[in-house]
Amino acid sequence: MNTQTPVKSVDSLTLQVHSAFNTVQGEGPNSGLPATFLRLIGCNLQCVNCDTTYTSPEPYDCEPSHVETLINGITDAPLYNHLVITGGEPFRQGLALAMAVKTLLLHDKTRTIDIETNGTYSPSHVLSLLTEHERKRLFIVCSPKTRVVNSEMREHCDAWKFVISAAHIVRGDERAFLGWPTQVLGGQAGSKFNAAGESYFADNLLLRVIDQAKAGKPVYVHPEEIGGLGSPIYCANMTAALNLVKRYPTFRLGVQLHKYYELA
Ligand code: SF4
Numbered sequence: 001m002n003t004q005t006p007v008k009s010v011d012s013l014t015l016q017v018h019s020a021f022n023t024v025q026g027e028g029p030n031s032g033l034p035a036t037f038l039r040l041i042g043c044n045l046q047c048v049n050c051d052t053t054y055t056s057p058e059p060y061d062c063e064p065s066h067v068e069t070l071i072n073g074i075t076d077a078p079l080y081n082h083l084v085i086t087g088g089e090p091f092r093q094g095l096a097l098a099m100a101v102k103t104l105l106l107h108d109k110t111r112t113i114d115i116e117t118n119g120t121y122s123p124s125h126v127l128s129l130l131t132e133h134e135r136k137r138l139f140i141v142c143s144p145k146t147r148v149v150n151s152e153m154r155e156h157c158d159a160w161k162f163v164i165s166a167a168h169i170v171r172g173d174e175r176a177f178l179g180w181p182t183q184v185l186g187g188q189a190g191s192k193f194n195a196a197g198e199s200y201f202a203d204n205l206l207l208r209v210i211d212q213a214k215a216g217k218p219v220y221v222h223p224e225e226i227g228g229l230g231s232p233i234y235c236a237n238m239t240a241a242l243n244l245v246k247r248y249p250t251f252r253l254g255v256q257l258h259k260y261y262e263l264a
Pocket of ligand 1: 044047118
């Protein structure tokens with residue numbers, strides 16, 4: 001149960017950093033790449049099943065122009081060429097995020113960056129600072145946790161990512177469905193879906209995701225790793241994710257690689 005307090009967006013020139021560490025990107029288009037993670041403080045949502053610690057009594061406050069030095073100092077190891085900026089919710093940090101991304105892409109012309117987002121903010125303030133070449137090295141990976149995604153985010157994100165559960169709790173009832181992620185659908189749960197899960201997502205964001213997948217924007221689905229590899233619940237999640245890509249063949253199946261390898 002996530003008890004971390006949600007926080008609003010900040011309009012600061014200082015980036016609030018939770019931690020930085022070297023690991024391997026476990027999900028999405030750059031899955032498998034060794035990466036330096038920069039985790040930012042705070043999230044505007046409070047998803048019940050969130051497994052990320054994004055609050056800290058001792059945040060690092062950092063001017064964007066010093067972000068490279070800061071990451072180096074925190075990780076105490078060489079930076080990888082691929083950075084992942086995650087949270088919490090990175091786009092919550094407005095201008096400071098935009099300037100940090102610009103600085104990092106400018107400093108190393110071969111560097112690539114993933115920004116992982118819940119989709120509730122526009123990415124425009126970040127994108128407006130980038131040259132065409134810099135834009136090509138930035139991947140915005142949207143993993144929605146709400147039924148409505150910011151319209152500019154919907155348009156500009158580079159990929160969608162969903163962590164799939166086979167079953168969830170809806171108003172006290174446990175119901176199995178095709179595997180759409182609980183938190184995206186949460187607001188509509190209960191009244192809108194039949195046993196096959198058909199009408200459940202008929203009028204929501206996911207239809208648009210399906211359209212975007214058809215148009216070439218990648219959609220990654222990962223079964224939620226829970227209860228350990230081989231556990232019945234994880235096997236059910238794997239089946240749900242597999243069923244989903246069979247049903248929507250433009251979707252791409254993956255696993256939460258970092259959990260297989262028990263990485264940070
Ligand atoms: S949006 Fe992501 S980081 Fe924020 S509470 Fe939900 S799962 Fe956690």
